[in-house]
Amino acid sequence: MDSIVAAASVIGAGLSIGLAAIGPGIGQGTAAGQAVEGISRQPEVETKIRGVLLLSLAFMEALTIYGLVVALALLFANPFAN
């Protein structure tokens, strides 16, 4: 692999994960905070809130995972390798 391409791929992989983690991080924090607020207001629906929270956290996490998939493609199946 060309060294410039390798360096650019590694930097790109790092950036793609790092940038993709920002938005979902903020989103997950907001969601968890709101869930805690909801539970403290109505402790009797805790199980329901927890289920919805986990589901929505996994949806947000998927956005970071897209960044991860791009990073993995850059590192392990780089289309510009040769």
Next chain:
Amino acid sequence: MSPEIFSLNTFTLLANVEVGKHLYWNLAGFLVHGQVLVVVWFVFLILFVFSLLGTANIKQIPHGWQNFMESCVDLVTDITKSQLGESFYKKWTPFIGTLFFFIFGSNWAGAVIPWKLIELPEGEFAAPTNDINTTVALALLTSLAYFYAGLSKKGVGYFKRYVRPLPLLLPINILEDFTKPLSLSFRLFGNVLADELTISVLTSLVPLLIPLPIMLLGIFAGSVQALIFSTLAGAYIAEALE
């Protein structure tokens, strides 16, 4: 795709992570990933044995395996019912339930069973869902299912939904049909692969005890991903039916 593309790669030497390396089998002219096929059939076998044990000796008052399998079926019925509603859930429970059990079984087969003890000439046994071909197949099946659901309920009138709020949104609505399987498959693939990568990187750094919590997280994430995939499949089918 030819195997040579993936072969020479310096990154795979780091941390002994084997991504994009497969045990290639040539079955009737098709190049298949052998390690995925073996584990997939293993999961089929496990599911088959479980359902056989659950239905072998059916009694009025469930006991043992029958009890366990009945609660599993109740779980997927609840998932389907929550998405599709009372009137449609019966017809779609088998599909959604199969998706759930297969993905759940695959994720757990990858996370629970120590496949790494078995040496392969190339590639390694892992969860079948960490191969993008498996997840794309599942996602495309979901696409076919919701098209079938919509077309069988409304006929050609199903395509009216592409211009539903505004004719201006036609391109976005068409694009949605492509992004749905894309996001479904990438989500599952990425999550499963991310878990295995984290575990193998951590294991190469600290082999003892430290990777254990991540493994537990992987088991948990595997079941949540199965739940999400089946929930989303149900939601897409419900959207096509409404």
